[in-house]
Amino acid sequence: MNYESDIEYCYQIKQATFCKYVLITPSKEVQLTFPQMLELRRKIYDLTTFNTLNEIINTDNFVLLFVADKQHLIYLDIPQLLKLKEEIELFFLDFNPVLV
């Protein structure tokens, strides 16, 4: 099974400049500002609660999601959705306030 490694390359988040981020999808690269990034985080967290995941699996088995202030529509199946959640969690991990 090498689907894990395929997913690896599906959705990634990179930092472009100080306040620009890039969401790399299989078909395109989407530029995100920090507020757009927070909104993506919120949506992905909402979609990956136990109940919502269950609902998705029992219906379409995929989600369509607007990102970057509705400028882009992305397609996510369940593994991609979970992978993107991990990617976002990683991105926000280790928040260390800087002591000035």
Add this chain to the structure above:
Amino acid sequence: MNAVVRKQMSIHPDVMDLLNNQIAMEMKASASYLAMASWCDQRELLNSKDFFYKQAEEEREHAMKIFTFINDNGGAAVSPNVTNVNNDFESLRAVYETGLEQEIAVTESIFKIFKTARKQDDYITEVFLQWFITEQSEEEDTFRSILDVFDLMEGMPLKMIDERFPKE
């Protein structure tokens, strides 16, 4: 990358999520107090009605305080859904008891955010929440005092009890 996130937002992302939940809780409390105000208003319980209208406004102010705090610190405040507001009560005493229960739940929720902020070294939120902790202890005290009046005046007509409540 972490340092960059830090520069964009000065509160911890997990704490931000809890604060957004708290906004929803305060707005729900506001809606709930509005229902209580209406119940009292319809029954000419003048002091109680004033009390709950005022509570409804205060809870909205609390929500707004947290709302602007999140955005001022680079986070994303979320306007919440408010559903399942109860408009049905069995007695005036039950109205106040529900109010006290609600306040205790809010206090516990604030403590939970405070603890998380501490654990995550989010000093900004920790200091911000101190006002809420003081506020909650006062709120709980207000409700407990009113429930004491019920105990003292058991068996008296409702309107007489209502007239004994402290006016704002």
